[in-house]
Amino acid sequence: MPRPSHVRDAVRRRLAAADRHSWSVDEMLEEVRAERVPADFSSIFRGLVWCESEGLVRRIEVGDGKARFELAGNHHEHARCERCGTVTEVPGCVVDDASVRLERITGFSIRAHTVLFTGLCRDCR
Numbered sequence: 653m654p655r656p657s658h659v660r661d662a663v664r665r666r667l668a669a670a671d672r673h674s675w676s677v678d679e680m681l682e683e684v685r686a687e688r689v690p691a692d693f694s695s696i697f698r699g700l701v702w703c704e705s706e707g708l709v710r711r712i713e714v715g716d717g718k719a720r721f722e723l724a725g726n727h728h729e730h731a732r733c734e735r736c737g738t739v740t741e742v743p744g745c746v747v748d749d750a751s752v753r754l755e756r757i758t759g760f761s762i763r764a765h766t767v768l769f770t771g772l773c774r775d776c777r
């Protein structure tokens with residue numbers, strides 16, 4: 653059992669609010685500090701990594717150089733706007749059918765995949 657942590661508790665409260673799709677460490681830090689919880693980048697990162705180890709969140713990479721974390725749940729893809737950086741969830745998995753074909757072609761047993769679509773969001777088009 654890990655030591656009690658006011659930062660980890662604050663991170664879990666923000667994640668439970670589920671009012672957004674994903675969080676960068678900087679975004680979570682800003683939210684936690686708004687609750688007047690003393691925290692720094694490292695403590696927020698450790699809190700998110702702990703949540704990841706507990707299966708509460710998963711780390712996603714969306715090509716912006718920042719680790720992002722989202723609530724664990726159904727697998728889905730992501731789309732990122734090349735201009736403003738907005739990241740959105742693509743409902744469902746668009747490559748499940750391709751995984752079967754890739755297994756036949758490569759001999760791999762496909763266990764996971766990551767697909768990121770990029771383009772311009774509605775506002776930037």
